[in-house]
Amino acid sequence: MAAAPSFRSRYGPCALVAGAAVGLGAEYARQLAALRLDLLLLDRDGDALRATAEEIRARHAVQVTPVLVDLARPDLVDVLRPQIAEREVGLLVYNAAIGTVAPFLELTPAHCDAMVDVNCRGPIRLVHALVPPMIARGRGGVILMSSLSGNTGSAQLAIYAATKAFTLVFADALWAELRPHGVDVLAVQPGSTRTPGFLSSQPAGDDAAALPAMEPPDVVREALATLGIEPNVVPGELNRQGAAALAAMPRRQAIELMSAITGTLVRNDRGPRVS
Numbered sequence: 392m393a394a395a396p397s398f399r400s401r402y403g404p405c406a407l408v409a410g411a412a413v414g415l416g417a418e419y420a421r422q423l424a425a426l427r428l429d430l431l432l433l434d435r436d437g438d439a440l441r442a443t444a445e446e447i448r449a450r451h452a453v454q455v456t457p458v459l460v461d462l463a464r465p466d467l468v469d470v471l472r473p474q475i476a477e478r479e480v481g482l483l484v485y486n487a488a489i490g491t492v493a494p495f496l497e498l499t500p501a502h503c504d505a506m507v508d509v510n511c512r513g514p515i516r517l518v519h520a521l522v523p524p525m526i527a528r529g530r531g532g533v534i535l536m537s538s539l540s541g542n543t544g545s546a547q548l549a550i551y552a553a554t555k556a557f558t559l560v561f562a563d564a565l566w567a568e569l570r571p572h573g574v575d576v577l578a579v580q581p582g583s584t585r586t587p588g589f590l591s592s593q594p595a596g597d598d599a600a601a602l603p604a605m606e607p608p609d610v611v612r613e614a615l616a617t618l619g620i621e622p623n624v625v626p627g628e629l630n631r632q633g634a635a636a637l638a639a640m641p642r643r644q645a646i647e648l649m650s651a652i653t654g655t656l657v658r659n660d661r662g663p664r665v666s
Contacts, residue, residue, distance in 0.1 A: 398426045398427075398428075398615075399426060399427045399428055401481070401530055401532070401619070402428065402481045402482040402530075402531065402532045402575075402618075403427070403428045403429070403479075403481050403482070404428065404429055404479055404481065405428060405429040405430065405431060405454075405478045405479055405480050405481065405482075406419075406423045406428045406429070406430055406431070406480065406481065406482040406483075406484060407430075407431040407432075407433065407475075407480050407482070407483050407484070407517070407521065408420050408423070408430060408431070408432050408433065408484045408486065409433045409434075409462055409483075409484065409485045409486060409487045409513065409514075409517065410433070410434060410462070410485070410486035410487025410488065410536075411430075411432035411433060411434050411440065411443060411457075411486065412432075412434035412436040412439035412440040412442075412443055413436070413439050413443070414486075414607060415486050415536065415581070415607050415610060415611060416432075416434070416484070416486035416487070417439075417443045417607075418607040418608055418610075418611045419484050419486060419534075419611050419614075420432055420443060420447055420455075421446075421447060421450075421608075422608070422611050422612065422615060423482070423484075423615075424447045424450070424451040424453045424455070425451060426615075427451075427452075427453060428453065428481075428482065429453045429454040429455070429456075429478070430444075430447065430453060430454070430455045430456065431456050431458065431474055431475075431478060431480065432444055432455065432456065432457045432458065433458050433460050433462065433471075433487070434457075434459070434460075434487070435459065435460065435461045435462070437457075437459045440457045440459065441457055443457075444456075444457040456474060458471065458474055462487050462508075462509050462513040463505050463508035463509045463512075463513065465508075465512075467513065467516050467517070468516050468517070468519070468520045471520070472520075475520060475521065479524070479528075480521050480524070480525075481525065481528075481530065481531045481532065482531065482532045482533075482534070483517055483518065483521050483522075483532070483533045483534070484534045484536075485513065485514040485517060485533075485534070485535050485536060486536045487509055487510075487513060488506075488509060488510045488536065488551070488554070488555075489502075489505055489506040489509050489510060489551070490551050490659070491506065491550075491551065491659055492547050492548065492551075492653075492656045492657065492658055492659040493547060493658045493659070494546070494547055494549075495549040495550065497658075498550065503550050506550045506551065506554060507550070507554060510551070510554035510555070510557070510558070511554050511557050511558070511561075514535055514558065514561070515561070518533060518565065521533075522569065522574060525569075525572075525573075525574045526569070526572040526573070526574060528573075529572065529573040530573045530574070531573070531574045531575070532574065532575040532576070532577070532618055532619065533562075533565060533569070533574065533575070533576045533577070534576075534577050534579060534614060534618060535558050535561065535562045535565075535576070535577070535578050535579070536558070536579050536581070537555045537556075537558040537559040537562065537578045537579060537580045538551075538552070538555040538558075538580055538581060539580050539581070539582045539625065539630065539633075539634055540552040540555055540649075540653075541553075541554075541555030541556040541557075541558065541559050541580065542556070542559075542580070542634065542637065542638065543637060543642075543645045543646055543649045544646055544649075545646065545649035545650045545652070545653040545654075546649075546650035546653050546654040547653050547654060547656055547658075548653050548656075555580075558578065559578050559580065559623070562576055562577065562578030562622065562623070563578065563622055563623070566578075566622035567622075575618055575619040576622065577614065577617060577618045577619075577621070577622065577623070577624060578622065578623045578624075579610070579614045579623075579624055579626065580623065580624070580625045580626075580630075580634070581605065581610050581625075581626055581627075581630070582604075582605065582625070582626075582627060582629075582630035582633065582634075583603060583604040583605065603629075605626060605627050605630070609626065609627070610626045610627075613626040613627070614626060637649070
């Protein structure tokens with residue numbers, strides 16, 4: 392029996408990670424580097440992005456190229472074309488998101504547009520640019536970061552949760568369309584994960600170490616292990632049980648329960664662009 396292809400031969404030689412400066416995006420970069428993939432890392436936070444790139448270069452013998460870019464810009468693909476053209480990108484990880492916590496009517500229309508641009512239009516643009524060459528090669532992968540919040544609308548997360556629902560359904564469709572061409576697609580729905588964005592939304596006085604949240608390395612390991620096997624993963628057994636219980640509730644009850652939880656979150660106008 393022929394040996395199973397390595398992760399690099401299936402999804403390499405280079406991975407593009409959007410929203411790679413901190414949190415889950417940075418952890419994807421670390422674990423993909425450990426799998427010997429070169430990296431093209433995108434983010435708007437230049438200092439954090441450069442620090443992550445330097446850390447990875449120091450630990451792994453891979454090429455790491457940080458690119459400072461706002462993923463909301465409509466000419467995103469044109470701006471990235473020089474970097475994309477000179478690399479064979481076999482894996483796209485779209486982790487970037489504006490995750491503002493606030494009641495819907497307190498968000499400006501411009502901010503709502505920005506959330507849709509980064510959370511929805513960004514992955515559409517990059518999939519359009521990167522997947523056709525994957526199809527031509529007959530191999531590749533796409534990981535889109537959704538969220539458990541995309542399953543049920545809840546207070547203070549109207550736009551964010553809606554964009555994550557979009558991501559989930561978009562990934563489902565891509566999984567069905569691209570699978571016959573050798574391109575694997577995975578939607579990842581993490582629950583609470585100890586990222587900078589999550590921690591910034593927690594009420595003051597909470598003991599961060601005691602929060603019921605997963606660690607980024609565990610989320611990423613489970614996602615990478617599921618790519619090419621299933622179209623969707625909810626990392627963490629407790630999260631899977633919670634999602635199943637919520638799905639079994641009447642819709643009204645599920646919305647009320649989730650809103651009682653998200654209603655306690657601290658307003659965050661900074662809009663951290665990490666899932």
